[in-house]
Amino acid sequence: MGLYHLLYHSQALQPFDTPALTALLHQARAFNREHHLSGLLLHTPDDRFFQILEGEEDVVRTLYYDRIVADPRHHHCRLVGAGACAERSFADWNMGFRVANAAELHALLAAATPAELLLFAPQPRVRPELLKLLLDFVAHHELESISYA
Numbered sequence: 001m002g003l004y005h006l007l008y009h010s011q012a013l014q015p016f017d018t019p020a021l022t023a024l025l026h027q028a029r030a031f032n033r034e035h036h037l038s039g040l041l042l043h044t045p046d047d048r049f050f051q052i053l054e055g056e057e058d059v060v061r062t063l064y065y066d067r068i069v070a071d072p073r074h075h076h077c078r079l080v081g082a083g084a085c086a087e088r089s090f091a092d093w094n095m096g097f098r099v100a101n102a103a104e105l106h107a108l109l110a111a112a113t114p115a116e117l118l119l120f121a122p123q124p125r126v127r128p129e130l131l132k133l134l135l136d137f138v139a140h141h142e143l144e145s146i147s148y149a
């Protein structure tokens with residue numbers, strides 16, 4: 001199987017403060033490193049997540065459907081793109097992290113496949129416009145002062 005990426009967003013069911021986020025990233029990075037996964041996690045002050053995962057298709061799908069979707073710390077996981085990709089966009093990170101505000105998240109979601117098209121494509125591809133916005137976002141946003149490394 002080849003390289004695959006998957007994008008989703010979700011709503012936390014508990015407040016994710018710095019210690020909770022640090023613990024989540026610590027665990028995720030260890031797992032992702034071991035499984036050759038890369039990606040980026042965004043978190044908003046109103047506790048929403050937006051994440052892109054990249055790696056071998058079966059590894060990405062198993063992590064998302066068996067573990068992340070089943071994680072009781074968040075709900076309403078909504079896939080906004082998934083499919084084969086030629087190369088990794090976040091190769092340097094087992095799981096990069098940025099804080100996004102609600103407007104930034106809204107702009108990213110607006111670039112995702114429109115809801116009415118999802119009816120016909122339950123697994124929409126990752127739109128190039130969305131990927132570009134995400135890369136621009138990362139390029140222009142420094143990490144928060146707290147070290148999540």
Ligand SMILES: Cc1cc2nc3c(=O)[nH]c(=O)nc-3n(C[C@H](O)[C@H](O)[C@H](O)COP(=O)(O)O)c2cc1C
Nearest residue numbers: 027028029031032049051067068069071073074095
């Ligand atoms: C928003 C969010 C993103 C997550 N991303 C990852 C990830 O990239 N890699 C990972 O191993 N776990 C990630 N997790 C954690 C998994 O959902 C799960 O807790 C972890 O894999 C441990 O699963 P287990 O308790 O079944 O062993 C994430 C959880 C949340 C809430």
